[in-house]
Structures are given as C-alpha cells and as structure tokens.
Amino acid sequence: MTYVVGVTGGIGSGKTAATDEFQRLGIDVIDADVVAREVVEPGSVCLKEIQHHFGPEVIQSDGHLDRKALREKVFSNNDEKEWLNQLLHPEIRRQILAQLNNASSKYVILSAPLLLENGLDKYCDQVLVIDVPESLQVERTVTRDNTSEEQVAAILNAQMTREERRRKADDIIVNDTTLNALHTQVQELHKRYLEAAIAHPS
Ligand SMILES: CC(C)(COP(=O)(O)OP(=O)(O)OC[C@H]1O[C@@H](n2cnc3c(N)ncnc32)[C@H](O)[C@@H]1O)[C@@H](O)C(=O)NCCC(=O)NCCS
Numbered sequence: 001m002t003y004v005v006g007v008t009g010g011i012g013s014g015k016t017a018a019t020d021e022f023q024r025l026g027i028d029v030i031d032a033d034v035v036a037r038e039v040v041e042p043g044s045v046c047l048k049e050i051q052h053h054f055g056p057e058v059i060q061s062d063g064h065l066d067r068k069a070l071r072e073k074v075f076s077n078n079d080e081k082e083w084l085n086q087l088l089h090p091e092i093r094r095q096i097l098a099q100l101n102n103a104s105s106k107y108v109i110l111s112a113p114l115l116l117e118n119g120l121d122k123y124c125d126q127v128l129v130i131d132v133p134e135s136l137q138v139e140r141t142v143t144r145d146n147t148s149e150e151q152v153a154a155i156l157n158a159q160m161t162r163e164e165r166r167r168k169a170d171d172i173i174v175n176d177t178t179l180n181a182l183h184t185q186v187q188e189l190h191k192r193y194l195e196a197a198i199a200h201p202s
C-alpha cells in the first residue's frame with residue numbers, strides 16, 4: 001500500500017483548507033466527510049435505515065438527507081448519535097479502504113475528523129493534526145455554516161479534546177493565523193512526506 005498521511009483536527013480546525021493545498025500539490029486526498037455524504041445518497045441502504053429510524057422529517061422533498069435536521073437530532077442526544085455512528089462508520093471505513101487501495105499519487109492523504117476516535121490511524125504511516133484554539137474553531141464554524149455557537153459546542157463535545165489529539169500527533173500545524181501561513185506549513189510538510197514515501201517500502 002502507498003504511504004498514508006492521516007490528517008485530523010476538530011470541527012472547523014482547517015482540515016479541508018489544509019488538504020486542498022495537498023491536493024493542489026498533486027496528492028490524492030480521501031476525505032471521510034465526503035465519503036460520509038456519499039454513503040447516504042438517495043437510494044442508498046444507509047439513507048433508508050436513517051429514514052426508518054428518524055422518520056420522514058429528516059428527508060428533504062428532493063429525496064436527499066436533510067443534514068441540518070439530522071445534525072440537530074444527533075448532537076442533542078447521545079444515543080441517537082451512537083446509533084448513527086454505528087450505522088455509518090463501518091460503511092465509511094469500507095469505502096475509505098477501497099479508495100486507499102486505488103490511490104496512485106506519491107503518497108496519499110486520509111482526512112477524517114474522527115481519525116483517532118475511530119482507529120483509522122492504524123491505516124496511516126504518519127498523523128498530522130490541524131490544531132487551533134477551541135474559540136477559533138467555534139468562530140470559524142459559526143461563520144462558515146451560519147450555525148449557532150451552542151450547536152458547534154455540542155459537536156466539539158462529541159470529539160476528542162485538543163490536548164488528547166495533540167498527544168497522538170506526529171506533526172502539528174497550528175492554524176491560528178492566515179491561510180497563507182497554513183499553505184506554507186503544508187508545503188514544508190509535503191517535502192518531508194515525499195522523502196518519507198520514497199524511503200517507504202511499498
Ligand atoms: C449529522 C450529519 C448529517 C450533519 O451533517 P452536516 O452537513 O451538518 O455536517 P458535516 O457532515 O459536514 O460534518 C461537519 C463536522 O461535524 C463533525 N462531525 C460529523 N459527524 C460527527 C460525529 N458522528 N461525531 C463527532 N463529530 C462529527 C466533524 O468535525 C465534521 O467535519 C453528518 O455530520 C453525519 O452524517 N455524521 C455522521 C457521520 C460521521 O461520523 N462523519 C464524520 C466523518 S467519519
């Protein structure tokens with residue numbers, strides 16, 4: 001298997017902003033949030049199960065999942081969140097493994113908010129954590145998603161703490177200044193990862 005760099009960080013930490021730059025540098029990016037959307041496309045088994053469990057109010061008139069409605073349900077009720085995790089996470093993992101097997105760039109990025117929580121780091125040679133203070137996570141996510149601070153705090157509470165994540169990291173990018181500064185740090189790590197990938201027996 002190719003050399004895999006896992007990228008993780010809490011909600012709104014800047015994973016996508018970082019992985020967009022890796023992608024621009026020619027690296028294949030597998031994004032668990034994208035996979036999580038694909039497994040609930042209209043017609044999927046997972047979407048049928050969700051509709052059966054939560055009722056028609058989580059399905060939009062065009063047949064797509066009403067993500068906002070489901071978000072409000074699962075992040076205010078731990079049992080419902082666990083039900084959803086148990087339904088989706090095995091399927092997300094299967095899809096990720098298939099995509100890892102098909103990746104063809106010099107190394108591959110696997111980006112997942114729950115990389116460490118769900119043990120996806122076992123498929124990674126290195127773990128890069130995108131780290132920001134929680135106040136900035138809340139501020140950036142509220143702006144990006146036009147949501148409430150309370151909603152973001154509830155999601156934050158469903159994730160590993162900042163300290164725990166930092167402890168498990170091989171590399172850390174502190175993304176508390178500009179996007180340019182983030183890109184510069186990504187470019188530096190990219191050089192290191194290319195060298196590590198060349199040295200890595202495939
Ligand atoms: C509840 C859902 C429909 C809300 O959708 P929405 O479009 O509002 O959010 P989106 O999917 O873009 O996720 C935004 C962020 O929320 C956080 N998050 C999402 N799901 C979870 C979860 N189960 N536990 C903790 N944090 C989560 C992540 O930081 C993620 O990047 C959606 O998040 C979902 O299907 N979650 C379950 C699948 C999952 O665990 N995805 C995370 C990747 S494995």
Ligand SMILES: Nc1ncnc2c1ncn2[C@@H]1O[C@H](COP(=O)(O)OP(=O)(O)OP(=O)(O)O)[C@@H](O)[C@H]1O
Pocket residue numbers: 009010011012013014015016017018033113140141144175176177178179180182
């Ligand atoms: N250094 C930065 N300066 C200013 N804005 C930033 C910076 N980094 C990221 N952002 C913005 O903050 C928001 C959150 O970043 P991004 O979407 O990359 O986070 P994420 O970790 O992928 O989030 P999620 O876990 O919710 O998917 C986005 O609107 C992004 O453009």
